[in-house]
Amino acid sequence: MNIGEASKRSGLPPKTIRYYEQVGLLRPRRASNGYRDYGDRDIHILRFLQRSRSLGFSIEEARHLLSLYADENRHSQDVKTVTRRRISEIDRKIEELQSLKRALAELEERCHGDAAPDCPILEEIGGAKKL
Known part of the structure; x- marks a missing residue:
């Protein structure tokens, strides 16, 4: 899906989505024409980031939480510490x-x-x- 559709589905403006990509929080695939191609996993990540930011976590804290979320061997204590x-x-x-x-x-x-x-x-x- 294109950035407009990703924006609708995630509830985030395209500018924010591009920013998250720029700072390395999101890495959408690129279609053969060079355009970003967002998938369901990207939408899930965007919603995760939106929720963590709405709870007051900084970009770096959201990055850390996202890495913990993706780590099946994480310790809940690490999340609690953040x-x-x-x-x-x-x-x-x-x-x-x-x-x-x-x-x-x-x-x-x-x-x-x-x-x-x-x-x-x-x-x-x-x-x-x-x-």
Whole structure:
């Protein structure tokens, strides 16, 4: 099947499919005319990549998971380790976002939000110096 059909069946845009091929995650056959020729296995790989990316795994993590998926002698501990690292990174990002939210909420609370020009939010963003 051509890239348009592969796109429809996988739910990924052609640009993403080409990118996955460019970074070596996908290697479709080439027809005699040089065009890519995607098969059912390629669609399965594309769906696997789509799902792993939607769960927040990086390209390199998705590559690693894909290699583990293809390895019948894999150890589930290896998959769990990759997943635990992703969870830790997500927890770190959540903490960072919560800290940002607290800082912004404090600034928002200090701002009167009226017609006066004084604004603690802009003062904090601008630092001690004025333009």
